[in-house]
Amino acid sequence: RKEVEQDPGPFNVPEGATVAFNCTYSNSASQSFFWYRQDCRKEPKLLMSVYSSGNEDGRFTAQLNRASQYISLLIRDSKLSDSATYLCVVNQGGGSEKLVFGKGTKLTVNP
């Protein structure tokens, strides 16, 4: 099983749609979890951290299920500007060097 595995995508959705991305991780000792956004040929940028209780930031909701080793990102009312690749990132603990990146899921929002 890969360390961090994401839906391969790509996802093509119309404006206004709700879209969900899934991510699973193999190391049960992983301590913290994040979603990053990467635009085409650009650097990744932190979108949001993922907390055990779930957290929401506007149209974006992140969930963590430690028992199932599963993380999700939900985007509601998607905008054209949401088109990007979304990277799931897991900190396996022990230090910042233990950040493991998923391959990313590409989202295209169409008019």
Place this chain on the structure above:
Amino acid sequence: DGGITQSPKYLFRKEGQNVTLSCEQNLNHDAMYWYRQDPGQGLRLIYYSQIVNDFQKGDIAEGYSVSREKKESFPLTVTSAQKNPTAFYLCASMGTGRSGELFFGEGSRLTVL
């Protein structure tokens, strides 16, 4: 403005040549990182440094070297020993106590001809 500056953005190299990628930050971050990204792949850690004059190998350090003589600077040298150097290279930094919150430079795209 605070941030991370990588240079050059694009670089072409002939086989057998070493090349050095620059990374400078003015965020006063202790930790700095170098990642490599290949098409359709996640980021893979090359080297990291958590303090000046100290650095550690990441998952794919072979064929690369780094130095950390100043807090602000973490250059990466891609040596001729690196078998597949063509890639997108990303430098990042992280503040103390901000585990997972990486700030990236705009990246350097290296092509070996």
